[in-house]
Amino acid sequence: MTAKELKAQLRNERLSARDAIPAEKRASKSLAMADHAGEAVGFALDTIVSGFLPIRSEPDLRPLMARFAVRGARLCVPAILDRQTIVFRELAEGAPLVDTGFGTVGPSADAAILDPEIMLVPLSAFDARGHRIGYGAGHYDRAISRLRQKGLHPKLIGIAFDCQEVAHVPDEPHDISLDAILTESGLRFFASWIG
Helix, strand or coil: CCHHHHHHHHHHHHHHHHHCCCHHHHHHHHHHHHHHHCCCCCCCCCCEEECCCCCCCCCCCHHHHHHHHHCCCEEEEEEECCCCCEEEEECCCCCCEEEEECCEEEECCCCCECCCCEEEEECCEECCCCCEECCCCCHHHHHHHHHHHCCCCCEEEEECCHHHECCCCCCCCCCCCCCEEEECCEEEECCCCCC
16 A cells, blocks of 8 residues: 555544544534643744634634634634635634635635744644644645745644544655644644744
8 A cells, every 4th residue: 555545544534533523522622622722832922823714523723713812823724725725814803704615714815815833734644753644635735835935934733633643644755744733632742842
């Protein structure tokens, strides 16, 4: 089995496990994530933090993002422009959310596009080394690469439930590893900047 095939298998298995979590349990696990990371992630005033609004069975980061906003973060969320490209639009308090394609909602096209300094990254599977499997489209990998080409190095926090952990993610040279992982059990970090 190739690395790509194994990733696809792990993706399907872990997303199925996530889908099996009842909605009320997902909500309580999401609140636990906010409790674990709401104060523990260190950043300066006006730091740009990208989160995401939940689709399907993803964790709900709105409580965590609200805590970051109270601490002075500027928030943004991804907007899918096409099958290759996402940008991060500012999530301003009170601004209306619109359909942004592929089942997502977010700020309208007139919202400011920001370059995140900290990224809360959705994923389908992860391992204890900080390697992740995304959803397969490569949007985040390309977005992170574009930021790095601009000389920026966003800190990457993977967002998942405990059931999405696997023993080993087959990593390839182009894969980008995480600085930390946040689940309902806590914040585990692989880099010293957190806290």
